[in-house]
Amino acid sequence: MMTRPDDPNRRRFLGRSLLAGGALLLGGCERVTRSDAMQSLFDASGALTQKAHRLLASQESLAREYTPDDIAPEFRANGTTDPTSADYRHLAANDFSDWHLSVDGLVDHASRFSLTALRDMPARTQITRHDCVEGWSCIGQWTGVPLGDVLDRVGVRDTARFVVFHCADRYGGGDPYYESLDLREAYHPQTLLAYDLNGAALPIANGAPLRLRAERQLGYKMAKYVMRLELVESFDHIGRGRGGFWEDRGYNWWAGI
Ligand SMILES: Nc1nc2c(c(=O)[nH]1)N[C@H]1C(S)=C(S)[C@@H](COP(=O)(O)O)O[C@H]1N2
Numbered sequence: 541m542m543t544r545p546d547d548p549n550r551r552r553f554l555g556r557s558l559l560a561g562g563a564l565l566l567g568g569c570e571r572v573t574r575s576d577a578m579q580s581l582f583d584a585s586g587a588l589t590q591k592a593h594r595l596l597a598s599q600e601s602l603a604r605e606y607t608p609d610d611i612a613p614e615f616r617a618n619g620t621t622d623p624t625s626a627d628y629r630h631l632a633a634n635d636f637s638d639w640h641l642s643v644d645g646l647v648d649h650a651s652r653f654s655l656t657a658l659r660d661m662p663a664r665t666q667i668t669r670h671d672c673v674e675g676w677s678c679i680g681q682w683t684g685v686p687l688g689d690v691l692d693r694v695g696v697r698d699t700a701r702f703v704v705f706h707c708a709d710r711y712g713g714g715d716p717y718y719e720s721l722d723l724r725e726a727y728h729p730q731t732l733l734a735y736d737l738n739g740a741a742l743p744i745a746n747g748a749p750l751r752l753r754a755e756r757q758l759g760y761k762m763a764k765y766v767m768r769l770e771l772v773e774s775f776d777h778i779g780r781g782r783g784g785f786w787e788d789r790g791y792n793w794w795a796g797i
Pocket residue numbers: 615616617618619620671672673707708709711717718745746747759760761762763764765
């Protein structure tokens with residue numbers, strides 16, 4: 541369908557494709573298409589650009605947030621709770637002062653971030669419920685840097701579709717743990733690279749020094765011990781190619797709740 545940028549049909553067409561693309565509420569979508577910022581983004585480009593994608597993602601529904609009274613006295617730990625690799629033991633022994641997060645793949649500027657650099661970026665704190673497929677839930681308060689802000693620092697290329705989270709641990713001593721999110725979920729405002737749990741540095745059991753929080757997803761998506769982000773077009777070349785350690789063993793890649 542060939543349309544001019546200011547053609548109302550084009551706007552309707554975009555609105556429909558956005559609805560088809562995800563769980564956008566009609567109300568949110570209408571607000572989005574009326575916003576000047578969004579309109580100029582649409583006008584600036586014939587396709588749904590990464591930036592437009594980002595603005596849309598931030599309009600999506602938020603996972604429920606709770607009050608301090610709801611926080612569980614102790615946040616349960618699951619999966620790997622104490623990575624054994626020599627590299628990780630060394631980093632932990634130095635209180636993670638030598639730790640860096642690497643960000644590479646389909647980015648404009650491959651970069652490394654120290655924990656201090658991440659803590660110096662604008663932070664978000666949220667009290668949310670973690671749901672594990674094994675049948676338990678736990679409410680905790682997470683503080684971290686929105687993943688989208690880190691992605692903006694490195695510049696995500698148009699060909700990138702997923703963020704892969706490479707972790708320091710090998711689950712059960714076997715394959716490395718890894719996970720992935722699509723860019724819509726990566727740019728959701730509650731998607732954090734978290735470094736604090738309940739107001740204190742993240743314990744090793746819960747993923748120190750940095751773990752993913754993707755609050756609209758099941759627990760296994762929330763990679764702990766994150767060492768490296770890789771922007772990819774496909775995850776065929778990673779692990780067994782299904783986008784995550786547990787996905788490689790039969791879990792759904794889409795773990796939305
Ligand atoms: N690196 C890594 N991340 C991981 C896991 C793991 O074993 N290794 N387990 C996952 C699962 S199944 C759950 S439920 C949560 C548990 O997080 P918690 O230990 O903070 O409760 O981490 C997820 N992220």
